[in-house]
Amino acid sequence: MEISLNSIGKDLYIDGKWQTGTDGRYFDVINPATEEVLASVADGSVEDGLDAVAAAYQAGPAWAATPPRQRGELLRRAYELMISNKEGLARLITQESGKAIAEARGEVVYAAEFLRWFGEEAVRSLGEISTSPGGANRIIVIRQPIGVAVFVTPWNFPAAMATRKIGPALAAGCTVVLKPAKETPLTALAMASIFEQAGVPPGVVNVLPTRRTAKAIEAMLNDSRVRKLSFTGSTEIGRVLLAQAAQTIVKCSMELGGNAPFIVFADADIEAAVAAAMVAKMRNGGESCTAANRFYVEKPVAEEFTRRFVDAMTKIRMGNGLDENMQLGAMVNANTRDKIAELVDDAVAHGAKLRTGGKIPAGKGYFYPATVLSDVAHDARVLKEEIFGPVAPIATFTSEDEVIALANDTEMGLVSFVHTRDLAKALRVAEKIESGMVGINRGIVADPAAPFGGWKQSGVGREGAHDGLLEYLESKYIAVTW
Numbered sequence: 001m002e003i004s005l006n007s008i009g010k011d012l013y014i015d016g017k018w019q020t021g022t023d024g025r026y027f028d029v030i031n032p033a034t035e036e037v038l039a040s041v042a043d044g045s046v047e048d049g050l051d052a053v054a055a056a057y058q059a060g061p062a063w064a065a066t067p068p069r070q071r072g073e074l075l076r077r078a079y080e081l082m083i084s085n086k087e088g089l090a091r092l093i094t095q096e097s098g099k100a101i102a103e104a105r106g107e108v109v110y111a112a113e114f115l116r117w118f119g120e121e122a123v124r125s126l127g128e129i130s131t132s133p134g135g136a137n138r139i140i141v142i143r144q145p146i147g148v149a150v151f152v153t154p155w156n157f158p159a160a161m162a163t164r165k166i167g168p169a170l171a172a173g174c175t176v177v178l179k180p181a182k183e184t185p186l187t188a189l190a191m192a193s194i195f196e197q198a199g200v201p202p203g204v205v206n207v208l209p210t211r212r213t214a215k216a217i218e219a220m221l222n223d224s225r226v227r228k229l230s231f232t233g234s235t236e237i238g239r240v241l242l243a244q245a246a247q248t249i250v251k252c253s254m255e256l257g258g259n260a261p262f263i264v265f266a267d268a269d270i271e272a273a274v275a276a277a278m279v280a281k282m283r284n285g286g287e288s289c290t291a292a293n294r295f296y297v298e299k300p301v302a303e304e305f306t307r308r309f310v311d312a313m314t315k316i317r318m319g320n321g322l323d324e325n326m327q328l329g330a331m332v333n334a335n336t337r338d339k340i341a342e343l344v345d346d347a348v349a350h351g352a353k354l355r356t357g358g359k360i361p362a363g364k365g366y367f368y369p370a371t372v373l374s375d376v377a378h379d380a381r382v383l384k385e386e387i388f389g390p391v392a393p394i395a396t397f398t399s400e401d402e403v404i405a406l407a408n409d410t411e412m413g414l415v416s417f418v419h420t421r422d423l424a425k426a427l428r429v430a431e432k433i434e435s436g437m438v439g440i441n442r443g444i445v446a447d448p449a450a451p452f453g454g455w456k457q458s459g460v461g462r463e464g465a466h467d468g469l470l471e472y473l474e475s476k477y478i479a480v481t482w
Contacts, residue, residue, distance in 0.1 A: 001193065001197065002085065002088055003085040003088035003089050003092060003190050003193065003194075004088050004091070004092070005038065005039060005091075005092060005095060005186065007088075008092070008186060008189050008190045008193055009189050009192070009193065010026075010039055010040065010041050010042065010186075010189065011041075011042040012042045012044050012048055012052075012207065012208055012209065013189065013192040013196075013205075013206060013207040014048070014051055014052045014055050014206050014207075014208070015051075015052075015055035015058075015059075015202050015203045015206065016196065016201070016202025016203060017202070019042075020042055021042045021043055021044050021045050021048050022045050022047045022048055022051075023045050025042070025043040025045070026040040026041060026042055026043055027040065027041060027043045027182065027209075027211050028040055028041075029041055029096055029183070029184075029185060029186055030096075030183075030333070031095055031096065031098075032096075032097070032098035032329075032330035032331060032332050032333060032365065032366045033098055033319075033320040033321060033322070033329060033330040033364075033365045033366075033367075034320070034364055034365060035364050035365060035366075038095055038096060038186070039186060041185045041186065041189070041209045042209060043209065043210055043211050043212065044208040044209060044210035044212070044216060045210070045212065045216070046212070046215050046216050046219045048208060048210070048216075049177070049179075049208055049210070049216040049217075049219055049220050050219060050220065050223060052177040052206040052208050052220075053148060053150075053177055053220055053223050053225055053226055054225070055202070055203040055206055056148045056149075056175035056176060056177055056203055056204070056206055056225075057147075057148050057175070057225040058203055059175050059201060059202065059203025059204050060145075060147060060148060060174070060175045062201065063170075063173055063174075063175055063201065063204050064144075064145045064173035064174075065173075066173070068122045068123045068125065068171075068173075069122070069123055071119075071122045071170060071171060071173065072118075072119040072120060072121075072122035072123055072171065073119070074119075074170070074198050074199055074200050075115045075116070075118055075119030075122065075167060075170060075171060075198075076115070076116060076119040077198040077199060078115045078194050078195055078198040078200070079112045079113075079115040079116040079119065081194045081197055081198055082108060082111065082112035082115065082159075082163075082194055083108075083109070083112050085194070086105060086108045086109065086112075087105070088190075089104075089108045089159060089187065089190060090104035090105040090107070090108050091104070091322065092186055092187055092190055093107060093108070093158060093159060093184075093187050094321040094322055094329065095186075095322070096158070096183065096184045096185075096186050096187065097155055097156065097158060097183070097184050097187075097329075097332055098285075098321055098329045098330035098331060098332055098365075098366065099284055099285060099287075099321050099329045100285070100321045100326050100327055100328060100329045101321055101322055101323075101324060101326075102324075102327070103283070103284055103285075103321075103329070104321070107157055107159055107160050107284075108159055110157075110160050110446070110448075111157070111159035111160035111162070111163040111164075112163065113448045114160070114163040114164045114167040114168075114448045114464070115163050115166075115167050116448075117167065117448040117449060117464075118167035118168045118170070118171040118448075118468070118469065119167075119171065121168070121171050121466060121468075121469045122170075122171035122172075124466065124469070125143040125171075125172060125173075125469060125473055126143070127140065127141050127142040127143055128140070128141040129141075132479075136481065137479045137480060137481045138479070138480050138481065138482065139477065139479065140477070140478040140479075140480060141475055141476065141477055141478075142475075142476050142478065143172075143470075143473040143474070143475060143476075144173075144473065144474050144476055145172045145173035145174045145472060145473060145474075146172070146174055146227045146228050146251060146472050146473060146474050147174060147175075147225070147226075147227035147228065148174070148175055148176070148177070148225050148226050148227055148228070149165075149169045149174050149175070149176045149177070149226075149227070149228035149229070149230060149472065150176070150177045150179065150217070150220050150221070150226055150228070150229050150230075151165045151166070151169075151176055151177065151178045151179065151229075151230050151231075152179050152213075152217060152229070152230070152231045152232070152233065152241070153165070153178065153179070153180050153181060153188070153232055154181050154232050154233050155181035155182075155183040155184040155332050156284055156287045156288055156289075156332070156388075157284070157288075158180060158181065158184035158186075158187035158188060159187050159191065161232050162178055162180065162187070162188055162191050163191070164448075164452075164463050164464065164468070165178075165230045165232075165463070166178065166191075166195075166205060167468075168463070168468040168469045168471060168472050169228075169230075169472045170200070170204065170205070171469055171472075172469055172472035172473050173472075174228065174472045175203060175204045175205075175206075176204070176205055176206065177206045177207075177208055177220065178191075178205070178206065178207045178208065179208050179209075179210065179213065179216065179217065180207065180209060182209070182210070182211050182213070183332050183333060184332075185207075185209035188207050188209065189207055189209070191207070192205060192207040217241065217244070218244055221241070221244045221245055221247070221248060221250055222244075222247065222248060224248060226248075226250060227250060227251060228250065228251050228252075228253075228471075228472065229241065229245050229250050229251070229252045229253070230252070230253040230254075230255075230461075230463075230471070231252070231253070231254050231255070231256075232254075232255040232256075232289075233256065234256065234257050235256040235257040235411075235412070235457050235458070238254045238256040238457075238459075241254075242254065242460075251471075252460055252461070253459075253460060253461035253462075253463065253471050254459045254460040254461065255289065255452070255453060255454070255458075255459045255461075255463060256289075256412075256414075256454065256457060256458050256459045257289060257386050257412055257414070257457070257458060258289040258290060258291070258293065258386060258412055258414035258415060258454065258458055259293045259294065259384070259385075259386055259410045259412040259414075260280070260290060260291065260292050260293050260294070260414060260415045260416055260417065260435075261292075261293070261294050261295075261296055261403075261406070261407040261416050261417070261433075262277060262280055262281075262292035262294070262295045262296070262416075262417040262419075263296050263297075263403055263407065263416070263417065263418045263419065263429070264277075264295070264296070264297040264298065264301065264305055264419045265298050265400075265418075265419060265420040265422070265425065266298040266299075266300040266301045267420055267421045267422055268301070268419040268420050268421060268441075269419075269421060269441075270301060270304055270305055270308060271308070272419070272441065273305060273419040273441075274305065274308045274309050274312055275312075275443070276417070276419065276439075276441065276442055276443035277292060277295070277309055277392070277443060278309075278312050278313075278443070279442075279443030279444050280292035280417055280439070280443035280444065281390070281392050281443075282313075282316065282327075282328070282370065282390060283443075283444065285328050285329060285331065285389065285390050286387060286388065286389045286390040286391065287331065287332065287336070287388050287389060288388075289386075289414055289458075290414060290415045290437075290444075290445065290446060291387075291388070292392070292417055292443075293383075293386060293387055294376075294382075294383045294393055294395065295309075295392055295393065295394040295395070296394075296395055296396070296397050296403050296406055296407070297394055297395075297396055297397070298396070298397055298398070298403075299396045299397070299398055302374075302394070302396045305394075306355065306372070306374050306394055309372060309392065309394075310355045310356050310372045313356055313357065313370040313371070313372050313390075313392065314356045314370070316328050316369075316370040316390075318361075318367055318369055318370070319367075320365070328367075328369070328370060328390060330365045330366045330367050331366045331367065331368055331389060332366065333366055334366050336366065336388060336389065337360065337366040337367070337368050337389070339388070339389075340368050340387060340388070340389035340390075340391055341360055341368065343381055343382040343385060343387055343391065344358050344371060344373065344382065344391055346380070346381050346382065347373050347376055347377075347380045347381070347382040347393060348373070350377055350380055351375065351377060352373040352374065352375055352376045352377070352380065352382075352393065353373065353374045353375050354371070354372075354373060355372040355373065355374050356369075356370065356371060356372050357369035357370050357371030357372065357390070357391070358371045358373075368389055368390060368391075369390065370390045371390060371391040371392065372391075372392045372394065373391070373392070373393045373394060374394045375394075375395075376393040376394060376395045377395070378395055378406065380393065383395065384410070386412075400425065400428075400429065403429075404429060404432050404433060407433050407434075407435075408432075408433065408434045410456075411456055411457040412454070412456060412457055412458045413434045413435040413436060413454050413455030413456035413457075413458045414435055414436060414437065414453075414454035414455075414458035414459065415435055415436070415437040415438070415439065415445055415454070416430075416433045416435045416437070416438045416439070417438070417439045417440075417442075417443065418430060418433075418438060418439070418440050418441075419440075419441055420441075423440075426440045426441070427440075434455050434456060435454065435455055435458070436451075436452075436453045436454040436455050436458065436459070436462075437450075437452065437453075437454075446464075447464065448464050448465075449464065449465055450464055450465050451463075451464055451465040451467040451468070452464040452465075452468075453467075
């Protein structure tokens with residue numbers, strides 16, 4: 001089956017079956033570029049969520065007993081199906097999220113790679129054996145699947161955020177319930193079709209679109225059959241879910257908000273730094289937790305960097321993401337666009353210079369242009385809050401110690417970017433910055449083979465790499481004498 005808006009199911013996907021919700025409710029999915037209704041999708045209830053948990057629980061023992069190689073081969077098949085359906089999936093992602101089609105194609109490839117990577121990792125849930133220090137017994141450690149996992153994913157990368165969680169869970173032998181964002185449920189439902197075609201057994205992957213997110217998630221977390229929660233989204237919601245998960249001691253992975261500093265030292269290759277800044281800022285139109293959120297440029301090169309950066313940002317073409325000529329699509333909804341505008345207006349009101357962009361265009365669609373602000377005060381809201389849009393605020397610094405202090409002056413600590421020709425300086429700064437990831441002289445760091453996650457209030461746990469597999473395995477110690 002080729003993936004398209006018309007070919008995918010619009011109902012709940014539970015226990016290998018497409019079904020309407022228990023109360024028959026549906027909700028509309030809106031195209032952010034046109035503000036038109038794309039489709040109506042089943043609105044799952046609390047009862048539907050518990051039915052999905054029951055299906056995952058029933059399928060658990062057989063899936064955990066499936067040989068690792070077989071689980072890996074099914075993930076590999078899902079990877080191949082994603083790649084063969086790249087264009088259809090990309091169009092679907094663009095239609096419901098607003099992102100440019102080129103960005104959507106890139107997301108499909110990135111998302112599929114998690115399935116390939118964890119298909120290979122499925123055979124590597126290795127244990128250990130050693131002799132106890134006193135010599136009385138052997139220490140045997142085995143890894144076993146944790147059980148039913150509930151996933152709550154965001155709208156900005158509807159395919160990649162799903163596969164980044166489903167891939168390691170299935171590789172480890174866990175079964176899952178995916179609750180996609182209400183803005184982008186269609187991609188998740190398309191992924192259900194992908195796993196079904198790949199031959200993943202009924203109940204192993206369940207997809208629950210719902211607008212009643214808080215009640216559904218709370219009910220599932222209170223169900224003793226649920227043993228794992230993985231959430232990607234805002235720090236505010238993450239705090240609430242962590243508190244709920246504490247009631248039943250559900251193991252949690254949290255990939256939360258970011259406030260990434262992009263640091264440019266005076267000895268940096270400015271042309272390369274601008275090119276990296278365009279990637280770090282404008283990937284997915286800035287609607288990314290890893291997007292460069294605040295730019296700190298050393299004073300001697302601040303104006304040159306800003307001038308070149310403004311020139312590049314001014315050339316960005318904005319419009320309906322399905323148009324191949326557009327590089328910047330619509331923001332996902334009106335609230336997101338309006339929050340961006342509010343932060344820009346506040347910065348300008350407090351003395352920042354608007355170098356390009358900064359105005360909501362007339363007409364349909366939730367668009368906001370590529371925007372650069374210079375001379376931004378260090379206490380401006382735009383440097384303190386996650387922008388989640390195509391806005392680059394630039395401030396200056398005069399010393400290494402000063403910029404490290406500025407970079408660390410946030411409750412967030414997901415990713416940072418450092419640009420300098422001095423490798424010793426780059427590594428020294430990378431060690432001192434309080435973030436889970438650092439990109440040196442590049443604008444992107446995410447890779448399925450690397451541990452993705454943050455420090456401080458940017459998250460708990462890691463996704464990707466072998467670390468991502470371990471999040472879905474429990475260690476069991478067996479003491480034995482022979």
